[in-house]
Amino acid sequence: MSIKQKFMKTFSVSQYPDSYEYEIILRLRNCSICSIISDIVNYFDHNVSSSDNTLDDLKKELQKLQCYYREIESNAQKVFGLCYSKCIPCAESSNEIYEILEDVHRYKKIFDKIFEEWKKSLNKTIPLLNSISKDLNDFIELLIDRYDAIVYLFENYFNIFIEKPAREMLNLIKALQQNAHKDGFSRNRHKHLNLSETDRTEFYNLSHTMSFNSLLLKYIDEAGMTDANVYKAAGISKQVFSYIRNNKLHSLKKENIVSICIVLKLDMEKTQRLLASCGYGLSEYVAFDKIISFCISNDCYDVDEINELLYEYDQPTICGTT
Structure with missing residues (x-):
């Protein structure tokens, strides 16, 4: 199936x-x-x-x-x-x-x-x-x-x-x-990850102690890939990836980060961490987020299959595919 x-x-x-x-x-x-x-x-x-x-x-x-x-x-x-x-x-x-x-x-x-x-x-x-x-x-x-x-x-x-x-x-x-007291990052926002309170606290702390740049480099190293491998597979230009790598997030889109997560085959927790480090997250209530979460949870990292499902629900596709 x-x-x-x-x-x-x-x-x-x-x-x-x-x-x-x-x-x-x-x-x-x-x-x-x-x-x-x-x-x-x-x-x-x-x-x-x-x-x-x-x-x-x-x-x-x-x-x-x-x-x-x-x-x-x-x-x-x-x-x-x-x-x-x-x-x-x-x-x-x-x-x-x-x-x-x-x-x-x-x-x-x-x-x-x-x-x-x-x-x-x-x-x-x-x-x-x-x-x-x-x-x-x-x-x-x-x-x-x-x-x-x-x-x-x-x-x-x-x-x-x-x-x-x-x-x-x-x-x-x-x-x-x-x-309410203004807090830039809510612990409760990520309760749909089904983490324990201890894990949620660790998740919260990690998102504050490690920058997006640091997490990205860490995950690229763990995947044994080069920068070029990642940005080409993710459908991102070298210039845009350079902005991402150097924490110049003004031109960054959520779809770009999701594409990187899929290319690196990150699990759900790492995907949420990388997204959270630059102010994004996968919600369980939005179609695009729900589809990406479902694919990752089911170990599906095939870009064509993911995009077919995104297209079926009239959602933006990933990895530079239109």
């Missing part, structure tokens, strides 16, 4: 039966248009001459409608498996909330585009159905009602279960930050 198959199986929406996402999938299936289209085609077979000029056009549009529904269902199964409605209340910083919203808005655009094409096809289908027979009004109403119901499901999900709680969490985090 590929890492992509493992990930999609692990983060299947069926794993979260108490989530809003699971409920929406059930409702989406109840709004299926496939049986309606099957009934329309069955009606044609028994009541409409096959020589009708508009019949072929109508069947093409019906096939499109079915494809759009299945595309929505397929994307929903994939995206809802990330269970964002459960992630937002658990987020530990405003940055995590913003990253979750960035993911969600990216997926919302995908759904909106499919719905737009679906609507265009539906608008072509209705007059074709009317031109063939006036006995198809019930089918037409069903097709329109199902489309409207599915669009409402998704609008309600994004607005009520994502946007609203995200705004509430941002306000809560802001209020807490105003009253």
Whole structure:
């Protein structure tokens, strides 16, 4: 089983039966248009001459409608498996909330585009159905009602279960930050590493006592690689790597460091240490971070496999691959 198959199986929406996402999938299936289209085609077979000029056009549009529904269902199964409605209340910083919203808005655009094409096809289908027979009004109403119901499901999900709680969490985090002692590095932020309190304290201390530059050189030496081996495999230019190596972090991106971690085949703890040393981390609530964490935890350092999975979820790829 590929890492992509493992990930999609692990983060299947069926794993979260108490989530809003699971409920929406059930409702989406109840709004299926496939049986309606099957009934329309069955009606044609028994009541409409096959020589009708508009019949072929109508069947093409019906096939499109079915494809759009299945595309929505397929994307929903994939995206809802990330269970964002459960992630937002658990987020530990405003940055995590913003990253979750960035993911969600990216997926919302995908759904909106499919719905737009679906609507265009539906608008072509209705007059074709009317031109063939006036006995198809019930089918037409069903097709329109199902489309409207599915669009409402998704609008309600994004607005009520994502946007609203995200705004509430941002306000809560802001209020807490105003009253809390400012600390540049939170020990609790890394509790998703499943470290003991002792290990977490050591992790916290190490991130403060060793610079990014020192950690990077240490891990390169341990891997028995040269600088050139690392920056070429990571898809980073020599100039950018020079900035990284000399702690000039103003031009550094998180994807660059993750690429280095994958090339060096660092385990989860070392990856988090290297990221933490320059102010980053892998969250368990953000799609990109979740995918990278899953791959590392499953000893998958194959760049092509990782990028295939990142691409599947519309995330930025690593090691200079676009």
